[in-house]
Amino acid sequence: MAYTLRGRLESRLAVVLAPLLAACVVTLALKAWWPVELAGLMLALGVALDLMLYHRLLPYQPGWAALPLGLLELAAVMGLGRVLHIGAPLAAALAFYAGAWLLAQVLGHAVFPVVRLSYGEDGGELGRVGAGAAAAAVVVLAAAAGVAWETQPPVVRLAAGVHQGPLVLDRSQRLVGEPGAIVRGGIVVTADDVTVQDVTVLGGENGIEVEHAERVLLERVHVVDAVLDGINVRRSQVTIRDCSVTSLESEYGQGIDISFSADLAPSVVEGCLLTGGQEGIFADSVHAMLKENRVRDTTLRGITVTEMAMAGVKDNDVQDVLGIGIYCGDYSMCDVHDNTITGVRSDPESSDSMRQGYAIVSHYWAHVDAEGNDIAGSPRTLGVFADARATSE
Amino acid sequence: MSRACAIVGGGLAGFVAYATLRRGGLEPTEICVFGTNPDPAAAWRVRAAAIRQRRMRSESDGHCAPASFPGLAVRAALRRRSVVPLVESACDRFHPTVEEFLEHVEELRAKTSWDESFHRSRILRVRAAADGFELDDHGLFPHVLVAPGHPGLAFPEELAGDPRVVHAYEPHEYAGQVEVVGAGMAAATEWLNALAVGASVVSVRRREPERRALNLPRELFTRRGLAAYHETSPEERAGFLRRYSAPSYPPGRRWDEPLERARREGRFQVAPAVDGARQIICATGFKRGYRNDALLRCLVDEHQLETVDDWIVLTPDSTVPGLTDAERTLALAGAPAQWSYPAADTLMGAKYAARRFLRKVQAWPTR
Numbered sequence: 001m002a003y004t005l006r007g008r009l010e011s012r013l014a015v016v017l018a019p020l021l022a023a024c025v026v027t028l029a030l031k032a033w034w035p036v037e038l039a040g041l042m043l044a045l046g047v048a049l050d051l052m053l054y055h056r057l058l059p060y061q062p063g064w065a066a067l068p069l070g071l072l073e074l075a076a077v078m079g080l081g082r083v084l085h086i087g088a089p090l091a092a093a094l095a096f097y098a099g100a101w102l103l104a105q106v107l108g109h110a111v112f113p114v115v116r117l118s119y120g121e122d123g124g125e126l127g128r129v130g131a132g133a134a135a136a137a138v139v140v141l142a143a144a145a146g147v148a149w150e151t152q153p154p155v156v157r158l159a160a161g162v163h164q165g166p167l168v169l170d171r172s173q174r175l176v177g178e179p180g181a182i183v184r185g186g187i188v189v190t191a192d193d194v195t196v197q198d199v200t201v202l203g204g205e206n207g208i209e210v211e212h213a214e215r216v217l218l219e220r221v222h223v224v225d226a227v228l229d230g231i232n233v234r235r236s237q238v239t240i241r242d243c244s245v246t247s248l249e250s251e252y253g254q255g256i257d258i259s260f261s262a263d264l265a266p267s268v269v270e271g272c273l274l275t276g277g278q279e280g281i282f283a284d285s286v287h288a289m290l291k292e293n294r295v296r297d298t299t300l301r302g303i304t305v306t307e308m309a310m311a312g313v314k315d316n317d318v319q320d321v322l323g324i325g326i327y328c329g330d331y332s333m334c335d336v337h338d339n340t341i342t343g344v345r346s347d348p349e350s351s352d353s354m355r356q357g358y359a360i361v362s363h364y365w366a367h368v369d370a371e372g373n374d375i376a377g378s379p380r381t382l383g384v385f386a387d388a389r390a391t392s393e
Numbered sequence: 394m395s396r397a398c399a400i401v402g403g404g405l406a407g408f409v410a411y412a413t414l415r416r417g418g419l420e421p422t423e424i425c426v427f428g429t430n431p432d433p434a435a436a437w438r439v440r441a442a443a444i445r446q447r448r449m450r451s452e453s454d455g456h457c458a459p460a461s462f463p464g465l466a467v468r469a470a471l472r473r474r475s476v477v478p479l480v481e482s483a484c485d486r487f488h489p490t491v492e493e494f495l496e497h498v499e500e501l502r503a504k505t506s507w508d509e510s511f512h513r514s515r516i517l518r519v520r521a522a523a524d525g526f527e528l529d530d531h532g533l534f535p536h537v538l539v540a541p542g543h544p545g546l547a548f549p550e551e552l553a554g555d556p557r558v559v560h561a562y563e564p565h566e567y568a569g570q571v572e573v574v575g576a577g578m579a580a581a582t583e584w585l586n587a588l589a590v591g592a593s594v595v596s597v598r599r600r601e602p603e604r605r606a607l608n609l610p611r612e613l614f615t616r617r618g619l620a621a622y623h624e625t626s627p628e629e630r631a632g633f634l635r636r637y638s639a640p641s642y643p644p645g646r647r648w649d650e651p652l653e654r655a656r657r658e659g660r661f662q663v664a665p666a667v668d669g670a671r672q673i674i675c676a677t678g679f680k681r682g683y684r685n686d687a688l689l690r691c692l693v694d695e696h697q698l699e700t701v702d703d704w705i706v707l708t709p710d711s712t713v714p715g716l717t718d719a720e721r722t723l724a725l726a727g728a729p730a731q732w733s734y735p736a737a738d739t740l741m742g743a744k745y746a747a748r749r750f751l752r753k754v755q756a757w758p759t760r
Contacts, residue, residue: 001615002611002612002614002617002618003615004616004617007616007617059612060610060611060612062485063482063484064484066483110462111462113460114460114462117413117416117748118749120461120615121614121615121616121619121741122615122616123615123616125616
């Protein structure tokens with residue numbers, strides 16, 4: 001097809017209409033904005049490529065070009081989605097894109113030429129149908145943007161200085177700290193769709209508690225001197241990004257504890273620095289992705305995944321921990337990939353054979369898939385106990 | 394006889410127009426087709442057989458159905474139970490066989506009830522009236538599409554009366570030494586045909602042929618290329634049409650390898666003029682220009698239509714300006730419609746004219 005510029009744009013907008021509407025439905029069902037954000041990103045990118053690249057470079061576009069161009073746009077959408085923090089699950093995003101691409105092929109090759117006989121010779125222009133479809137796509141996007149804007153959680157600015165806690169966040173909101181904003185006594189989150197950013201928490205029984213809440217984002221939060229856990233999550237789904245936990249007061253405390261949410265969407269802990277306590281990250285009966293975290297000086301294990309949990313443990317840096325570096329136990333399934341584990345020490349006070357300084361342990365019917373881990377300065381590498389399994393490259 | 398539409402010409406261009414009108418909702422009783430042979434592929438079939446054509450130069454959408462989908466590649470894929478035709482089509486490599494094309498024509502002929510609308514009559518005169526056009530003594534028609542086909546085979550003047558001469562589009566066999574005049578698709582096909590039966594071939598040509606998949610660059614088949622074409626001045630457009638009437642045939646090993654092999658064996662050579670061969674095959678196409686067609690010449694002269702060189706001036710929608718308004722339509726299709734669509738003598742060109750004719754008919758207030 002030798003598209004005209006108008007033909008490219010009309011065809012693009014017409015084929016995106018159905019995926020856009022589907023994205024709206026999925027957004028309503030999931031109560032998550034990523035489907036609409038993804039569809040909007042696909043459309044915006046496609047229009048930009050049409051205007052700036054395709055029209056000039058492709059005076060004639062053979063049918064086979066749909067495949068490489070589709071892959072190019074897929075890569076760009078995924079890359080931009082990551083940059084823009086569109087929280088789409090990878091498999092769902094790929095499926096959505098693939099479905100939209102296939103629909104576009106069917107519409108472009110089979111439906112439009114039947115609905116509008118001169119579709120091909122008009123260079124992809126759809127006449128009044130095209131203008132209507134374009135207008136409808138714009139209206140749907142604008143409506144979605146309006147609803148998104150209207151339903152945005154309110155933003156609460158926390159001024160610099162010390163604020164006496166505990167702060168209880170029991171409504172959807174964004175709590176954003178100005179530089180130097182400190183909460184003394186902890187933060188408790190009990191509502192869905194809560195974001196906490198750029199806040200330092202001093203003390204508290206747990207630095208930050210999240211209970212029965214979903215779509216909670218903790219970003220650039222720093223917990224110091226908590227009595228028990230730095231961040232304690234129960235029956236909730238969270239994304240914790242670029243945090244730090246230090247100076248836990250209790251020797252039984254943990255940097256981050258996420259438990260009992262296997263029936264919820266996966267939680268993510270990413271880019272955090274966790275120092276001291278029994279365990280840096282404790283994931284119990286959850287689906288989780290633990291990646292690019294740094295764990296230091298723990299007294300029981302560096303990272304624990306247990307009790308029928310399913311987790312990816314990737315690109316973490318575990319150093320100077322006692323007993324076990326990364327533990328996967330009790331029917332859990334763990335992909336332990338590309339981690340750096342150094343300085344795991346044998347626990348001289350324990351008679352437990354697992355605690356003899358293993359970098360990675362698979363225990364009690366758990367299954368570890370270990371690949372690409374860099375292990376150094378540790379007496380043992382991979383230990384498998386009590387009917388557990390492990391596969392490694 | 395009182396019907397909404399008349400199609401003058403029962404060849405493929407007329408057939409495409411008929412199928413398009415039927416797709417647009419017109420009944421066979423609302424359309425009159427005037428032609429000399431009820432088989433719309435009759436003339437084309439003879440020419441294709443004469444040059445032993447096996448595959449179409451056109452691609453999947455080189456068919457007569459009004460919508461481009463499903464094209465002949467889809468039909469071939471279903472019949473052969475193979476995705477190969479679809480993959481070839483995606484790569485612009487699918488060329489249906491002549492048999493597949495002719496079968497499709499037969500199917501469409503039956504499906505559209507072509508024979509119900511067909512009238513065996515050669516129209517000699519189209520005369521404009523206040524609310525339509527009179528076609529000889531067949532009555533008045535508000536909307537008329539004229540698709541007279543090519544006005545005859547073209548022979549070089551210097552070969553007139555030479556008993557060795559046969560046109561490529563006339564049935565013929567091959568002598569042991571053959572000179573083929575011309576360098577387009579028919580000539581290339583004839584080179585391979587003659588070489589395949591063991592003849593020696595001299596290609597007589599004045600200029601080197603272009604190598605193009607289709608007979609025009611692809612963008613000229615769509616609005617992308619047509620927009621600029623329609624903005625040209627009359628002189629520019631005539632020059633453009635002359636330039637693109639130069640011979641061409643597709644690139645590819647299918648053509649090059651047999652020729653190269655024969656060249657090495659001394660059985661194929663190029664010459665600027667005919668010499669002493671026993672047989673001269675003129676692959677020189679058709680006569681050009683409206684003056685070679687009695688009906689069109691009469692139409693132009695009686696209505697003083699605007700012309701430029703060989704071409705009747707048309708609007709971009711293939712209608713004749715001055716004879717087309719809200720109440721009546723006179724459109725041309727096939728080779729005479731090149732002024733509006735440079736590839737008018739292809740199946741795509743026939744569809745271009747037919748679809749725009751349908752729009753005119755559908756916009757007719759009394760229908």
